[in-house]
Amino acid sequence: MTNSQHDNSEYPAEFLLRIPKTDLHCHLDGSIRLSTLIELAAAQSILLPAYTVSELKEIVFKPKYLSLEEYLECFKYTTAVLRNPDALVRVAYELAIDQFSIGVRYSPQLLAVPGVLTVEDAIEKVHEGLARACTEFNALPPVANGEEPEYKYGIILCAIRHFTKDSSPWYKAFWEMHEHEGEKRIYGLASVSLVATADKLRTNKNTPIVGVDIAGAESGFPAEDHKEAFSLAHKKFFFKTVHAGEGYGPESIFQAITDCHAERIGHGFHIFDTTNFSNPERSLESKESYVEALIQYMSSMRVCIEVCLTSNLQTLPNTLLEQHPARKMIEKKMAISLCSDNMTVSSTNVLNELKLAIHAFKLTPWQVKDITMTGFKRSFMFGDYVVKRAYNRKVIEFYDKLAKEYGVISLRNTD
Template sequence: MYSDDFLKRIPKTDLHCHLDGSIRLSTLIDLAQEQGVTLPSYTVDGLKDLVFKPAYNNLEEYLECFAYTTAVLRNAKALERVAYELAVDQFDIGCRYFEVRFAPQLNAIPGELSIEQVILAVNDGLQRAIKEYNAKPEVASGDEPEYCAGIVLCAMRMFTADMSPYYKNFWEVHQHETAKRIYGLASVALVATAGKLRDAVDVPIVALDIAGAEAGFPASDHKEAFELAHKKFFFKTVHAGEGYGPESIFQAITDCHAERIGHGFHLFNTDHFSNPNRTMESRQLYINRLIQYMATMRICIEVCVTSNLQTIPGTTLADHPIKRMLDNKMAITLCSDNTTVSSTDVLKELKMTVDAFQLTPQQLKDISITGFKRSFMHKDYVLKRRYVRKVIDFYERLEREYWINASSSS
């Protein structure tokens, strides 16, 4: 229905992309050799065979990849390089705007590399790529939309002392607190640091997220941090409905003020409820009301199809709820999640979804433009609206060039 060239050229976003899951394998090898970090293999093919696979047996195997990537991202030079290369890779497939997310607590080393230095290094890489791509004649002339990026900081739903030097230090300092209290305190500390850094040097830190194991580690543990983020005018997105059900999504919206939801895979799942005595009728009513609220409030779902297929056992492409999300007129956008760990990118996600669900021209356009509209772009709102209008105009120009008629589809 759509040529590969058309899908590549249309302006796209990636609003859910993890830095430590999107490192080039050649770069991982270089950095590991430079830093003396042990890898299972020092060839790209070897890493693909042993670690970064096309498919995984379970979530645990999927998450093992991050132990290797995080290990090489604990100095500013490496962080700047990986952020720059990720931006280049995104821009090369037609991504005009993306938000990179990461947990700086996993990278920081007390006394050597601060949370602030981690964030600044990532931003340096992003800005270097943005400057290069916006210097292209078609962009600099104003003929095409510019390239932009934002930073989303991830707090962790749970963490252990051995996950990073920063977390080891944090556990030692708060050794008399309960685990749940420690998780929340670390999130509060992250928001406080982010607020000061954003205000001091205007770094495009646009939102707070919580990532990590969902079942058993509720968003409510981080309520204080998200209240603080809310008061500091940060946007909020929360991983929810990936490892648990509709109640987790509801909690993200109510306790964390989430304006977007990461994944949302189990939104329609009547089996994933905390109270086993709740009737099927009441579960369905709960889901229906949640859907209506999210659709009306345009709470956008960051859909990561490939990642879901890899981490949710027994899932097939036909099982994915994206079709039901579209049928309910929900705000959705396609995202990569982790370009390296999931062996994908937004262009691949788009092609796969178009083919599997026979997206109409209007659906394709809506998904593409929704990413820009529901982005947390670090611009004055008036400038953002002007930018989105330019994106739409460019998209429609490409539709005419490729004889795509979105207005004729529902």
């Protein structure tokens, strides 16, 4: 569905463009500009299946994918060109220019090259690119004069649920160093290493690493494999988010919350699915009770679901936008935020995701504000909580100012 097909007449296009937004779930390696991908591949002699933007969109970065696994194939091309310090700075800078919202995440262990680019270097180069763009934009008059909220970012480090020796040079070296360990143990140890690195950089260099995540194929690779790493992250006061309920059912989300202490859930698409349980003999009544208890807990604790509409429609081809479970999440007053997931792989951005949601779910002005502000309230912002509260207040005041300016009434619902 293109932007021209959206019926957002209740909300002026300029209003939707100008309101402050977050992107809590945006992968750096899935959001590289295709023109940049081509340039970097040529400069580094990396083979691509095509060397024009239109051909790459036809062959690799498709409108639809057969499965999550096919969707993830795109990343072998993007990560290949990012194992270079200058490339990381450039892509992070360009992402900030294209994006400018909170919550950039990526997997540095996929990009590190032993002896050439360490995991620490990969993180610091991304920080350098994001900081450069942030400084430039915060110097512009509307922000510098205090008329608009400043731009902020935080880095979420993403561990991988499972990997092979061929996933990256770093993973190859790590696998060889632990060749006598079982596969699941190796997955978990790599995540522990990532958390330890995050702690070192945040402590010694004040790098704005706000949290950790795990991503990758979900079915068959449970979050419990990474329980030790997330326990360490919890003890080190990192925020936690987990890709869950994207390729598996409610039990995966439960495991993310209980075993990994997740405060946010990436996707959560299958949260209402009573057919997707590990024990097929469990009665329907017990499944429904389990799901309802999970929903009530998440709602009460305001565990935010990072909803990625376009990405889900691409990896679950039989899903219609109007039937996306986000509709039910909104009806049940769950905490959700609209996210891009991968701007390039999914050919989208947060503005487009907002338009899609307004069109499909007929969002009221209050619902638009509530979802938008939830992104700020549930963000893993780096730094002092008092500063965060003041920033969020400024964001709300700016939103209300724009709503008044464009005649968009956002009075709170009575329910």
